[in-house]
Amino acid sequence: MTPAVAVLTEERILDAAEDVLRRFGPTKATVVDVAKALGVSHGSVYRHFPTKVALRDAVARRWLDRLVEPLDPARDTNGPAAERLLRWLERLAAIKQGLALNDPELFATFSQLTAEAREVVAAHVDHLAAMITEIIADGVRSGEFVVTDPVTAGRAVLHATARFHHPLHAAEWADPAVGSELHEVWQLLVQGLAARP
Amino acid sequence: MTPAVAVLTEERILDAAEDVLRRFGPTKATVVDVAKALGVSHGSVYRHFPTKVALRDAVARRWLDRLVEPLDPARDTNGPAAERLLRWLERLAAIKQGLALNDPELFATFSQLTAEAREVVAAHVDHLAAMITEIIADGVRSGEFVVTDPVTAGRAVLHATARFHHPLHAAEWADPAVGSELHEVWQLLVQGLAARP
Structure with missing residues (x-):
């Protein structure tokens, strides 16, 4: 059996983004950091949030x-x-x-x-x-x-x-x-x- | 005749300090900069304002x-x-x-x-x-x-x-x-x- 892969929901991306922002601060945090934390490509993140600004706005x-x-x-x-x-x-x-x-x-x-x-x-x-x-x-x-x-x-x-x-x-x-x-x-x-x- | 030397008043020191703060910003401006701008020793400035904080407070x-x-x-x-x-x-x-x-x-x-x-x-x-x-x-x-x-x-x-x-x-x-x-x-x-x- 392969381990269950969690579906990449907006909620999960926002959780990861919040955590990344907290760790690196808003100046340094990037979409790539968020993707890494989730173990997905940054393209997958961009499918939910088309820009870095859109992702940050959603977190805020x-x-x-x-x-x-x-x-x-x-x-x-x-x-x-x-x-x-x-x-x-x-x-x-x-x-x-x-x-x-x-x-x-x-x-x-x-x-x-x-x-x-x-x-x-x-x-x-x-x-x-x-x-x-x-x-x-x-x-x-x-x-x-x-x-x-x-x-x-x-x-x-x-x-x-x-x-x-x-x-x-x-x-x-x-x-x-x-x-x-x-x-x-x-x-x-x-x-x-x-x-x- | 020697040129008239202006008396070092608190007012003149504050004028110079305001100018120095404006040019260098509060982070970089020092009492030595103020003394230089006035053509006096920093000791002369300290006789009027005992500390850098006292001078800044007076300017503010x-x-x-x-x-x-x-x-x-x-x-x-x-x-x-x-x-x-x-x-x-x-x-x-x-x-x-x-x-x-x-x-x-x-x-x-x-x-x-x-x-x-x-x-x-x-x-x-x-x-x-x-x-x-x-x-x-x-x-x-x-x-x-x-x-x-x-x-x-x-x-x-x-x-x-x-x-x-x-x-x-x-x-x-x-x-x-x-x-x-x-x-x-x-x-x-x-x-x-x-x-x-």
């Missing part, structure tokens, strides 16, 4: 999708929208800050990778803003918030909290004051969301 | 002080505090964004310099937050804002607008939407400042 996309999975607003619908928004923002900050503090090398690798994957990051940012919009829209329905355009408000809340979740600010996250500073910003934002114009 | 401090000079809230006291705050934030964003776009090399040099001058930057951030606090306190006096702690609120407004003035975000400033995005965040913040708890 999968990584960011995994990051935001626990943030789905449908997972936490209890209590006032203002409190849900605080928990959501704190969860987002904890995910990003946790990565930066616990695995700084992997964090740096993916920060570099995503800095080059502009369209992937734009979709990620849209996704995050849409989740905030969902919480705000729930708050409007319950009469807690007074917002005519929850889409714009969601984006504004995401931008206003960049300091607490944007990887660029990682060096500031070691400051123990960062938690109470997020709370201060949230306080002002939810007052704004609840205010009658 | 002067540069940041110059940047914030046009932002003195006493220069623009017309109209509602909410509008003053918008103008102030737009002026801050214009100063930082203008530098980043018009003289990216100098901007990169000073960004690197200030990234290492943590205490100087902390004082700069406190100074900016204090200016916002001044505008908010005026708004409280006029009955426009309802804020029990303008110091905390000033810091929160500065943090909430980091995306539009923090040098880390320079790469995002080429996006033409950045102006309207600042406006959206400001809108939410002033609604929050004006809201009765």
Whole structure:
């Protein structure tokens, strides 16, 4: 009997690419390294991902999708929208800050990778803003918030909290004051969301 | 008659240091380079600035002080505090964004310099937050804002607008939407400042 040969799926290529990026860093990692790690020709990899950029974008996309999975607003619908928004923002900050503090090398690798994957990051940012919009829209329905355009408000809340979740600010996250500073910003934002114009 | 020898003032040393940093970059520039540019011994420079770090910090401090000079809230006291705050934030964003776009090399040099001058930057951030606090306190006096702690609120407004003035975000400033995005965040913040708890 010959040993079973695993089918070369996109998932397996992405697993190998993530591992190669982690080991060699985004500057040095190549498609040939990924193919070698899988024991296949680089042509086989290119059949799934036509370019190196396409492969990197796919790795970045999968990584960011995994990051935001626990943030789905449908997972936490209890209590006032203002409190849900605080928990959501704190969860987002904890995910990003946790990565930066616990695995700084992997964090740096993916920060570099995503800095080059502009369209992937734009979709990620849209996704995050849409989740905030969902919480705000729930708050409007319950009469807690007074917002005519929850889409714009969601984006504004995401931008206003960049300091607490944007990887660029990682060096500031070691400051123990960062938690109470997020709370201060949230306080002002939810007052704004609840205010009658 | 011998030619007049200019007195070695701190101001002259800082001018020379700024020029040297600009030419060689923060990684390569040394105190000896600064002394050479002034035609003095490095000992003469050290009499004014005991260490290389002290000299760099002084350059960073002067540069940041110059940047914030046009932002003195006493220069623009017309109209509602909410509008003053918008103008102030737009002026801050214009100063930082203008530098980043018009003289990216100098901007990169000073960004690197200030990234290492943590205490100087902390004082700069406190100074900016204090200016916002001044505008908010005026708004409280006029009955426009309802804020029990303008110091905390000033810091929160500065943090909430980091995306539009923090040098880390320079790469995002080429996006033409950045102006309207600042406006959206400001809108939410002033609604929050004006809201009765």
